[in-house]
Amino acid sequence: xxxxxxxxxELEECLDEHNQLNTxxxxxxxxxxxxxxxxxxxxxRKLWLKDRISxxxxxxxxxxxx
Numbered sequence: 487x488x489x490x491x492x493x494x495x496e497l498e499e500c501l502d503e504h505n506q507l508n509t510x511x512x513x514x515x516x517x518x519x520x521x522x523x524x525x526x527x528x529x530x531r532k533l534w535l536k537d538r539i540s541x542x543x544x545x546x547x548x549x550x551x552x
Contacts, residue, residue: 490546497542504535 487495511528514520 493542493545497539497546500535500539500542504532504539507532507535 507528511525511532514525514528
């Protein structure tokens with residue numbers, strides 16, 4: 487498996503996890519009482535995923551342009 491294939495696979499996994507976190511955070515925060523620390527951790531993970539997604543998209547776009 488080449489680097490591009492690995493990057494595409496990781497990008498897909500990151501996008502999936504990011505979307506799942508969105509859904510979970512929304513569900514948890516709709517409850518009357520929820521664990522703030524858990525939500526903060528999930529949001530931190532979501533931000534990390536967003537940065538990783540941006541990096542991978544740039545990496546893949548650079549290959550297309552070059």
